[in-house]
């Protein structure tokens with residue numbers, strides 16, 4: 001007869017701590033070129049502008065910009081400046097860090113539809129200057145709060161966050 | 168789509184390991200167990216297996232480079248044609264699609280499909296390993312967190328349809344209860360809507376008890392061409408339809424309230440299976456449920472509920488084990504566990520057992536002939552669907 005095969009045993013945390021194991025701490029480092037379209041977008045951010053592109057075929061105005069339209073599969077070369085205001089498409093109030101540690105102050109990530117882009121076209125960013133996160137609503141108007149010009153580096157973080165716009 | 172398929176293909180065996188927070192066993196050992204179980208009642212031996220398909224997360228997840236090759240021996244792939252397939256959480260069902268066409272194409276007579284995940288190796292918490300799915304230039308610098316995408320999608324889904332949080336909490340109640348009857352469960356439990364809503368808020372509107380856990384496990388199935396399947400198996404479970412679809416990675420440019428790509432994958436599978444009225448012709452379903460709202464979202468994408476109406480059907484008991492369309496009778500990812508690539512294949516195993524009447528305490532009451540398993544993944548992007556039937 002064949003020996004029995006083990007179905008799997010769940011280790012308790014302390015058993016795991018004590019279990020025989022080896023550790024590996026890789027130091028993985030990468031440098032990503034932004035590419036043509038996003039590179040130009042980042043240059044715009046450095047100047048305090050949100051740039052979009054328009055597809056000549058489907059006429060969609062898109063942000064983040066891209067070098068080609070994934071819908072029409074044609075190159076895109078028409079650039080335009082969008083507003084730095086927009087509408088909250090959806091949001092969350094996040095109480096945990098990326099490795100699931102509790103945050104003291106919650107973060108409010110949101111998809112923000114940018115004014116001047118086609119309807120429903122947005123970017124991921126965070127909301128700030130929010131008195132009470134409970135008051136954040138889908139459909140709320142928001143405006144970018146920029147880093148001081150000298151501190152901008154041409155990165156998505158040149159926008160610190162979006163703040164609620166007074167009605 | 169030209170449906171000029173050469174061979175009918177059936178699943179003849181299924182097996183899985185325990186689902187655990189921290190398995191003592193390596194991924195290779197877990198895979199070996201799942202394969203042994205799948206072969207056990209299949210009527211086939213490892214010598215009969217002509218090729219192997221393996222689903223497992225990217226190498227960086229476990230810190231094992233060429234992880235497919237590392238796992239191959241445990242997956243029974245030693246000196247056999249071997250292929251690794253991966254589309255995030257969608258992988259488990261993606262893998263059976265690959266296995267299906269290995270055989271349907273006429274290339275092989277049999278195929279073993281194995282899916283494995285060992286999440287507990289990533290320290291201090293595997294969640295961080297997911298962050299590299301976000302765009303490196305435009306999203307990661309914001310300090311992203313995997314929970315964000317789910318919270319953003321869930322909020323959009325709830326807001327568009329005005330769905331109260333209590334209705335979504337019911338998914339956790341149903342699936343965790345179903346999971347109690349699964350012999351491999353990690354997180355089966357009896358919980359109330361109140362307990363779900365009072366559990367810690369992770370990323371509003373997502374509460375702790377609406378999230379599947381991180382898990383270690385492996386699952387496997389054995390696939391055979393019709394002539395072999397009829398010879399070796401008393402009850403082959405036929406692969407009637409497969410579908411898969413991938414949406415754009417520009418996820419902030421789409422309306423997250425509805426998974427179009429899941430609908431496209433489902434329509435492809437329905438067409439192939441000759442199903443014109445899925446709500447009547449599908450008798451048991453295992454939609455992908457890594458988060459509570461996802462089961463409802465996917466039932467709608469699969470056209471098994473009208474848009475925004477899945478919560479009402481859930482409240483009426485339609486998706487209970489004794490309901491008209493039992494959904495996640497296994498307990499799913501919320502009630503059994505979520506070993507990423509293995510989770511989808513675990514759902515395929517459940518449909519196999521349900522259609523053969525072998526699901527024991529989990530057996531649904533409507534004498535199902537046809538069932539569907541679906542998985543989902545990447546950057547809220549991919550839908551993978553398989554339709555199985557004993558007819």
Ligand SMILES: [Zn+2]
Pocket residue numbers: 055056057058059060069070071072073
């Ligand atoms: Zn276009």
